[in-house]
């Protein structure tokens with residue numbers, strides 16, 4: 001089974017193209033593995049287990065998770081994203097740019113405008129190729145969800161948006177925002193001193209978040225510039241987080257700290273976020289392919305990843 005590794009600002013994923021030979025219009029989940037060997041029947045793999053195995057930087061490929069590109073009945077393709085711990089995320093802002101790049105660079109779509117089905121809805125991408133290869137993409141990320149019950153977050157009365165609330169038992173003051181996946185945004189003065197490694201896991205697992213949460217530590221440089229570090233649900237501190245940058249931008253505007261268009265400076269680089277007047281969030285950033293390879297069948301079998 002062939003894989004590709006791509007990253008957006010150092011937030012990297014191992015991609016499996018399961019569109020089969022039918023390309024984007026193929027039907028049903030999974031398809032033939034590409035390449036001459038007998039393909040591993042996709043139903044034979046435990047995706048959560050595979051995500052943990054490939055993400056391991058020692059015994060695996062090394063990534064923040066696994067992304068499957070699957071046929072879709074309603075879009076050019078369907079994306080499933082699994083974090084490094086095997087949990088499935090609803091959306092991935094950096095990862096979806098990699099899906100667009102794989103589709104376009106391999107000639108599986110011809111248009112620069114592609115639609116990808118995710119658990120957070122069908123999202124539209126505009127791809128920016130140079131010499132036939134995508135370098136950047138703009139993603140229509142949809143509307144932020146602020147109603148705590150839908151984030152989900154057990155905060156406030158569950159309906160009205162909650163801004164800057166102290167979590168029970170913690171010093172942390174968070175603004176919860178969902179971009180289809182949950183985020184707890186904290187504003188800090190000095191990012192270098194932000195307690196990412198101590199507070200990240202504690203807040204990720206805080207009882208206020210029944211599905212856990214991603215945690216963003218944000219310093220506001222000016223009304224158009226944020227600086228951020230992120231502790232990702234299921235992956236730990238990563239170099240960048242697309243949905244997290246969007247959540248940070250929304251929280252910064254809601255709390256009067258920033259305008260509707262910001263550059264978000266992350267350890268891995270800069271993402272541009274705009275929250276337009278019709279309540280839609282746009283994310284733009286680079287995407288790069290690192291390598292392609294083939295998962296070794298013995299490696300898969302030794303990890304119990306192939307059902308007999």
Ligand SMILES: N[C@H](CCC[C@H](N)C(=O)O)C(=O)O
Nearest residue numbers: 089092093094181241242243
């Ligand atoms: N850890 C996230 C998924 C990856 C999101 C992040 N890599 C992004 O670019 O949006 C979650 O469980 O919701």
